[in-house]
Amino acid sequence: MSPVRAETLRFEEISVGDTLPELAIPLTRTLIVATAIASRDYQDVHHDPGLAVERGSPDIFMNILTTNGFVGRFVTDWAGPGALIESVSIRLGAPNYPGDTMTLTGTVTTTELPAQRHDGRGVVEVTLRGANSRGDHVTGTVRLSVPSDGAGTS
Amino acid sequence: MASGRSDATTDADALLAQLRAFEGRPSGPPAEARDEVNQAMIRHWVDAMGDDNPVYVDEESARANGFPGVVAPPTMLQAWIMRGYLSQPDGAWKAQRDASGEASAQEQLFDALNAAGFTSVVATNCDQEYVRPIVLGDRLTVTSVIDSVSPEKHTGLGDGHFVTTRLEFTDQHGERVATMRFRILRFRPQSSRPKDVALRPRPAITHDIAFFFEGARNGTLLIQRCAQCGVLRHPPRPACASCGSFEWDTVTASGRGTVYSFVVVHHPQVAAFDYPLPIAVVELEEGTRLVGDLIGIDPADVEIGMPVVAEMVAVDDELTIPMFRPAVPVGAGRVGAVTGDA
Numbered sequence: 001m002s003p004v005r006a007e008t009l010r011f012e013e014i015s016v017g018d019t020l021p022e023l024a025i026p027l028t029r030t031l032i033v034a035t036a037i038a039s040r041d042y043q044d045v046h047h048d049p050g051l052a053v054e055r056g057s058p059d060i061f062m063n064i065l066t067t068n069g070f071v072g073r074f075v076t077d078w079a080g081p082g083a084l085i086e087s088v089s090i091r092l093g094a095p096n097y098p099g100d101t102m103t104l105t106g107t108v109t110t111t112e113l114p115a116q117r118h119d120g121r122g123v124v125e126v127t128l129r130g131a132n133s134r135g136d137h138v139t140g141t142v143r144l145s146v147p148s149d150g151a152g153t154s
Numbered sequence: 155m156a157s158g159r160s161d162a163t164t165d166a167d168a169l170l171a172q173l174r175a176f177e178g179r180p181s182g183p184p185a186e187a188r189d190e191v192n193q194a195m196i197r198h199w200v201d202a203m204g205d206d207n208p209v210y211v212d213e214e215s216a217r218a219n220g221f222p223g224v225v226a227p228p229t230m231l232q233a234w235i236m237r238g239y240l241s242q243p244d245g246a247w248k249a250q251r252d253a254s255g256e257a258s259a260q261e262q263l264f265d266a267l268n269a270a271g272f273t274s275v276v277a278t279n280c281d282q283e284y285v286r287p288i289v290l291g292d293r294l295t296v297t298s299v300i301d302s303v304s305p306e307k308h309t310g311l312g313d314g315h316f317v318t319t320r321l322e323f324t325d326q327h328g329e330r331v332a333t334m335r336f337r338i339l340r341f342r343p344q345s346s347r348p349k350d351v352a353l354r355p356r357p358a359i360t361h362d363i364a365f366f367f368e369g370a371r372n373g374t375l376l377i378q379r380c381a382q383c384g385v386l387r388h389p390p391r392p393a394c395a396s397c398g399s400f401e402w403d404t405v406t407a408s409g410r411g412t413v414y415s416f417v418v419v420h421h422p423q424v425a426a427f428d429y430p431l432p433i434a435v436v437e438l439e440e441g442t443r444l445v446g447d448l449i450g451i452d453p454a455d456v457e458i459g460m461p462v463v464a465e466m467v468a469v470d471d472e473l474t475i476p477m478f479r480p481a482v483p484v485g486a487g488r489v490g491a492v493t494g495d496a
Contacts, residue, residue: 004207008219031202038195038202040236055274056312056343064277065232066203072229073205081209082219085228087283092276147220 008080011113011122011148020078020106020126025070027132029098032062039065062096067130067138074104075126075142083144086123090140100132109141113148121145166306169270173263173303173315181298181319182258187234191226191292199230225287231323231332234288235296259300263317264340272314272340279318279337285330293326301335314341352425354469363390365404370474375407375464377442388442409464410481411438418453426469432456436464436478447477455480 036046041063044051052060071090076083096102106128113122123145130138189195193211200210208215209225216224257265288294304316316339323332359367369376378390382399393400416434423429432448434456448456449465461481468474
């Protein structure tokens with residue numbers, strides 16, 4: 001488990017092309033059920049193997065709220081506790097089944113110091129993917145803001 | 155078959171019109187979160203996600219990082235309005251709603267999709283945009299609208315319709331705090347695909363070869379024989395290659411033969427067939443060769459020279475064709491159908 005960074009990255013420390021530390025999530029059956037319940041998702045395909053098979057899936061699989069959760073954690077582990085996630089856009093592919101591992105990787109694709117912002121923060125876009133043995137489970141982008149030295153705070 | 159296909163197209167058009175009528179309608183009444191944003195649910199979430207960001211659990215740390223107090227993980231947004239166990243078929247919430255007799259637009263839409271066979275669901279896209287951090291004590295309300303329903307699409311999971319829903323989250327003051335777009339695929343699981351959706355290509359049955367398919371329908375594998383010199387021939391044709399005679403009759407083959415050659419087709423895939431698809435040239439014990447599907451065997455176990463027996467298979471109401479099974483069980487105990495028939 002990669003712990004969250006203690007000091008939040010400042011905008012000036014981030015460049016396009018920076019890679020985020022990889023985050024590997026072992027997909028235990030307990031994790032898939034525990035995260036579904038933590039997100040209050042009681043759809044049977046996320047906890048009942050028999051019904052999952054009946055609905056055309058080989059096993060139970062991770063729910064989308066949890067994928068969002070790991071995507072959020074992946075980005076704030078890297079950027080630090082003062083980072084503010086502004087938007088998340090994800091597309092789902094290969095399901096996360098028990099016994100597999102999902103590895104999240106990402107790079108910084110844009111950095112921007114919007115002139116119209118007056119909160120002293122710069123905006124960074126991270127493009128990421130979470131892959132398991134079947135292919136890409138998730139691909140997407142996250143926009144987050146971090147404190148900047150340069151932006152006016154007046 | 156042409157008329158069957160156009161009926162299917164008409165049905166699909168009618169269904170799409172029915173589904174499209176839901177676009178722009180509220181999915182259901184606005185739903186208020188049952189609880190305020192609270193530490194217990196946040197802790198439950200961050201524990202499961204392995205997220206040790208202190209701003210989700212520690213007031214001091216949250217303030218030091220510029221937040222007004224402990225914040226909820228932004229991507230936890232949807233969890234606040236989930237009904238949890240109450241949304242289950244035997245849940246109290248469902249029972250209450252059923253008693254009211256009012257089906258929401260979303261329920262009506264999903265009922266229509268279920269009735270058309272699109273019974274399975276998978277989430278495909280989710281976009282969330284946050285206006286401000288959500289903090290302890292916030293009370294969220296969600297309003298959702300059916301944004302769009304796609305025409306029927308072919309996907310890796312099966313054929314289905316994409317349904318996009320837009321959700322607006324507001325706080326206790328009626329201010330918008332987040333917007334979410336959620337896209338799901340309602341699909342027909344491939345295993346339950348109706349057999350008549352895709353028929354095998356029809357053979358062109360001419361006067362010269364009609365006897366062969368007629369024989370197959372009657373459960374026999376027939377071989378054409380020259381009435382003049384007695385030489386057997388396949389595929390059927392008007393004249394004997396040995397003596398030139400146009401006179402012919404047939405003999406009934408024993409059905410026993412060996413695999414002379416074979417291929418396993420992986421691609422391109424045609425809807426009526428299952429893949430990987432092993433197809434063999436079989437040499438019958440009478441001496442002629444013919445092409446047929448191999449059944450009851452793992453494609454990896456097919457070998458040249460292996461003994462096979464013919465079986466007349468009705469692939470649909472109109473067409474019966476010879477296929478071939480291993481004459482002795484292969485990988486005994488592994489291919490149940492073969493063992494059972496042996």
